[in-house]
Amino acid sequence: MAEIQGGGGGGHKKGGGKVRVKKQSTKIDMTPMVDLAFLLLTFFILTTTFNKPKTMEVNMPDKVDDPSQQTKINQKDILNLVLGEDDKIFWWIGLEPPVSQTDYSSGGVRKLLLEQTTANPKMMVLIKPQDESRYENMVNILDEMDITDIKRYAIVEYSEDDKLIIAGQVGEGGTIEATEEGQ
């Protein structure tokens, strides 16, 4: 590994009358420099962060207080997604129950979104996160919108009406079971 200096060069016979010009070796011991270089290298490799944080761009609609300025949508074209606690998603179409439940797996909400948008390309997705849901739920849903290439979606407030719709369902059936989207 490291270079061991051979003590100048030549000079086996001592004394022999002739004055030998001691040839200085041109080699220098690079070991400390290499040590330092690798130390720095290790330091920078370990401290550098290659994966810069990624971001999602979000465009929110401005708040419109005047009802005549608000866009009206046919209720048949609305897919409601309520993000509940414990990573549950409740969904229904328009204003009508039945409410179904699904999850964040690719066979769950993604399949649902793809099915619904192929069935009705005009479908507008309303995302209604409950206060109990987690931030990750919202990010996941926005991500699903990106994956399934849905352009028409909005994050709206979870209203009292939505609460009643879900509560009505829970009241009747005890618990909401995942219906068609089983696994």
Next chain:
Amino acid sequence: MAKVKVHRNPPSLDMTPMVDLAFLLVTFFMLTTTFAPQEPVVVDLPKSVSEIILPDKDRIIISIADDGRVFFDMDNQGARKTMLRYMGDKYGISFTPQQETAFSILQGFGVPVNTLPGFLDMDPDERNAIQQPGIPSDSVNNQLADWVVFARMSNPKVRIAVKGDRDTNYKVVARVINTLIDRKVLRFNLITGLEQEV
């Protein structure tokens, strides 16, 4: 009889190419590395498939801890001082030049503006040691909104990024987002980590 002389070569190895390579890599890493700024709070990012990279400058990062505390961070030291002056005018607090300098080199912070002068007088070590209460962002006392407004006044090019913890309650996130919407910030970024498996 002639003695057989064993010519002992020192076990020498030409290290020049290795050193070249090592220094090349050192130079590369030195130039590319950006030290991760010290975060006021550890945030566990949610994952997404988005691959847009966060801009390096002119950005505000609003961090939300998992317990709902809100932190504010902006780059550009000059703009930070201007922002602090606006904020001081509004709340009737005057900051000394030392405090302004301390504020300009501060990373993210999460203290109400009335305790900010005391916070700025501390040593950096002391600041790290205390638990910051977060910036008030409720409807009664929405200092976050003021910070956002004054930050945009001092640096109009700034982009706003929200850095929420994955386990944050949505209620807090909604409050922050509504604050932004009320101040006509309709385009903002959500900072996420990259999802490995898709």
